[in-house]
Amino acid sequence: MPEYTLKIRRYDPQSGQAAHWEEHTVDMGAKQSVLDAILQIKDDEDGSIGIRCSCQQAICGSCGVRMNGKPGLACNTHLDEAAERGHGTGWNPPEEGQPREVIAVEPMGNMPVIRDLIVDMDAVHWKKIQRVTPWLVNKEPIPEREYIVPHENMVDVTQTMACIQCGACVSDCLSMEVDPGFIGPAALAKAYRFVGDPRDAEHHERLYDLSEDPHGIYDCTHCFNCIDACPKGVDPMSQIMRLRRRAGTDEHITDPNNGHRHEEAFTTLVRQYGLLNEAELLPRSYGGDSWFGKFHPRAARELLSSLPAITKSVVRGKVTPKLALLGHKLPKDDLAGVDKIYNEVDGHDQRVELNLYVTGYEDAPEGQPEGTSATETEEPR
Numbered sequence: 570m571p572e573y574t575l576k577i578r579r580y581d582p583q584s585g586q587a588a589h590w591e592e593h594t595v596d597m598g599a600k601q602s603v604l605d606a607i608l609q610i611k612d613d614e615d616g617s618i619g620i621r622c623s624c625q626q627a628i629c630g631s632c633g634v635r636m637n638g639k640p641g642l643a644c645n646t647h648l649d650e651a652a653e654r655g656h657g658t659g660w661n662p663p664e665e666g667q668p669r670e671v672i673a674v675e676p677m678g679n680m681p682v683i684r685d686l687i688v689d690m691d692a693v694h695w696k697k698i699q700r701v702t703p704w705l706v707n708k709e710p711i712p713e714r715e716y717i718v719p720h721e722n723m724v725d726v727t728q729t730m731a732c733i734q735c736g737a738c739v740s741d742c743l744s745m746e747v748d749p750g751f752i753g754p755a756a757l758a759k760a761y762r763f764v765g766d767p768r769d770a771e772h773h774e775r776l777y778d779l780s781e782d783p784h785g786i787y788d789c790t791h792c793f794n795c796i797d798a799c800p801k802g803v804d805p806m807s808q809i810m811r812l813r814r815r816a817g818t819d820e821h822i823t824d825p826n827n828g829h830r831h832e833e834a835f836t837t838l839v840r841q842y843g844l845l846n847e848a849e850l851l852p853r854s855y856g857g858d859s860w861f862g863k864f865h866p867r868a869a870r871e872l873l874s875s876l877p878a879i880t881k882s883v884v885r886g887k888v889t890p891k892l893a894l895l896g897h898k899l900p901k902d903d904l905a906g907v908d909k910i911y912n913e914v915d916g917h918d919q920r921v922e923l924n925l926y927v928t929g930y931e932d933a934p935e936g937q938p939e940g941t942s943a944t945e946t947e948e949p950r
């Protein structure tokens with residue numbers, strides 16, 4: 570049987586002592602979970618290790634920890650899988666003649682530690698969930714009989730309903746690390762749960778609120794960490810992008826953070842140049858179609874703050890002054906290909922959203938193997 574060494578981060582803020590690592594070795598099967606190993610260590614060696622857990626079946630969401638640097642559920646992560654994550658990284662350095670597999674277990678990030686592996690979910694995660702009005706606001710008048718929700722709408726929100734509130738996505742959110750005020754992946758995925766529900770009466774208010782908030786939907790930097798971290802396939806980042814499409818494209822909400830204009834600047838620049846013309850990105854994001862034209866005074870501060878980076882790039886030869894000022898453009902033929910893609914997408918009557926969580930067809934068409942295709946839901950463009 571392989572031998573695993575668990576390096577557990579111990580910390581008790583009330584003790585006044587600094588955090589430290591403690592090592593424990595277990596002889597367990599590779600397919601037993603990290604939580605099994607921690608509980609065995611608690612039983613056999615040190616009952617004072619703090620860990621929160623309940624169901625041990627990846628349902629209650631209480632055993633979130635970081636294992637070799639990646640967040641996840643301890644009860645849903647095999648020992649061999651956790652050890653593998655550390656191979657070739659600083660977390661599990663291969664050492665000559667050392668057959669042990671090392672798994673560093675530490676509390677989730679972006680939340681204060683209560684003790685050892687237990688973090689304060691109330692202080693961050695639940696506070697942010699409360700921020701998005703996490704309940705359905707009924708349309709009036711309430712029907713006398715049950716409200717039948719169309720099947721496509723239920724499919725649309727199923728992915729967000731799978732969330733078990735474990736906080737793994739919050740733990741690894743890069744935007745939240747920089748801006749602790751960011752509403753965050755779990756809470757924004759929760760917000761889509763109601764924005765996508767036709768029974769809710771406050772779609773516009775919710776979208777307006779989340780667009781206006783400087784820590785709202787436009788504060789996400791598309792780092793994909795929440796998608797990697799989520800043990801339930803909720804894809805919080807995709808839900809945030811759907812909130813943006815609903816807010817900017819469907820509800821025409823122009824936010825004060827220039828988030829929607831920034832997105833539009835990306836798409837129009839790629840259509841026009843075939844590539845991202847960074848020289849125009851900021852002015853267009855801030856100026857839009859205002860009477861100031863491209864160089865809106867609001868862009869001045871951002872442009873000035875970008876000057877050191879631009880100067881460094883020019884000095885190091887990464888960017889030429891001509892490129893910095895004029896950008897670059899694809900050859901004519903390639904540009905025609907890009908335009909064709911845009912025309913194709915613009916030509917659709919409805920926007921097709923892929924819900925990759927629910928797969929297969931309810932009544933699989935003849936010859937179509939069940940469970941092989943994503944379910945599509947269509948929304949008005």
Ligand code: SF4
Nearest residue numbers: 742789790792793795
């Ligand atoms: S994609 Fe956005 S919400 Fe998700 S972890 Fe990155 S910054 Fe946070």
Ligand code: SF4
Nearest residue numbers: 732733735736738799
């Ligand atoms: S979205 Fe996924 S990672 Fe985030 S809290 Fe929900 S289940 Fe956990």
Ligand code: FES
Nearest residue numbers: 623625630632644
């Ligand atoms: S103990 Fe419930 S999700 Fe791990």
